[in-house]
Amino acid sequence: MERAECQTMAERFLWALEQKGISQRELARRLDTNPVFLSKLGTGKSKKTRMVVDIALALDVTPEWLEYGIEDNRALTGLTKEDLHAASQTFITKVIDKISAASLSADEIHQKTGLPRQVISRILSGQHELSLVEAMLLCDLFKTSLYEMIKKEPGGTQIPLISGQDIIHHVIAPGFVMTVDFIPDSKHLIGIRNDGAFTGQYLNQGNVVIVDPDVKSFNMKNGDTCLFVVDNKIDIGLKNPTEIRSLNFFKNVYDLSRIDMIGKVAFLELNPATSDTSHMVKEEKEQLIETIQRIIPGGTLVPQYS
Incomplete structure (x- = not known):
């Protein structure tokens, strides 16, 4: 019988024994198990065994093939x-x-x-x-x-967390990070906390907007939700070809030339879990600074993080 013709675990077991050139009794001796057990496996009376890994290793075949006839894990998954x-x-x-x-x-x-x-x-x-x-x-x-x-648990991804006031005043202060509970598409997401710098009534004090600073006006799709600065306040709006329509009851419409685009809104976090950056090594803090500089190019770096 050829390998591909083996349809049952018993047939695969007997085929592997023959290829290895050993008897069931010799295999039982090597595995320190009862020969009767292996005999039942070879006749099909025993269709499942907890020793399948030991047997497969001893016969130079994979456990998947011996028990299920699967040649490659990818065929199943x-x-x-x-x-x-x-x-x-x-x-x-x-x-x-x-x-x-x-x-x-x-x-x-x-x-x-x-x-x-x-x-x-x-x-x-x-x-x-x-x-x-x-x-x-x-x-x-x-x-x-x-x-x-x-399954890979979501979360565990730490991103810089900065205040809205720092955005407005061009201050780079990566003193805190937040953990997002989703897998970000962008490598450079930033959380911006509402500390009174936001206009409108749709975000409470302490809420955080997570933005992708790599998506600006020139590469943002029409209809995308974006975060921007206008008149020394931060607002959320919908991007149109030549203007931004504020989500503040859609009352305010701003020409693109008038606003300072922060980035595309990726997520709103109402109760963010945050921590300081004292646990981070120098390289990680430098990465935070580099990420924030995508929003605040040429900003002033807070001395303790220089």
Whole structure:
């Protein structure tokens, strides 16, 4: 029988044994398991085993192929190799957190999942590229789904937070950052806090508008929501071909030549979680300054951040 003709786990197991050139009894000896168990696997009486990873490693095949006949993880997930690597790293990070929270030892994980101890050791060190079967065994251990374990949690992206008054007075003061709970499309998002510098009634004191300073009047689409400075106040409006229509009840319309465009509005944050920049290294603070300078070119840098 050819490899591609193997339709069941039993057929794949027997094919791999033949290719390896060893008997079921010899494999049982190497794996320190009962030969009767392997005999049931070869006859199809046992269709699933927690030792699938051990058996696959011993027979030089992948666990996915041995159990499911899958030649490539991507055939099941549709992900690219890079996506699979990222998903694996996310999975391992969450697994390590769950193992730590449950205070499980490597021996306990081995007993509960059947995963080889050397695989568990590599997982705990963050150096292992998970197979699908290994991931499913760990999902069973923690009673969770594969989707929950590989999805990347939103948030965690810190962006500069500056006050509206600093925008108006051209002061670069990257003293605070905020964490956004979505994955930004732009690398240079900035949060601007309403500290009384905003006109209109649509934002309360302390609310934050997140803008993309790389999108200005010349590359902004008609109908985009934008943040701009006019008459020493910050306003939000809709961009039209030659003018900005304020969202302040649409009463005010400004010619583009009259306003100072800050950028395209990406998000409104009503209750932002913020922190100071004392935890940041020099390079990170320099990146904050570079980002803010996209809004305030040639602005005055606050001395303590120089």
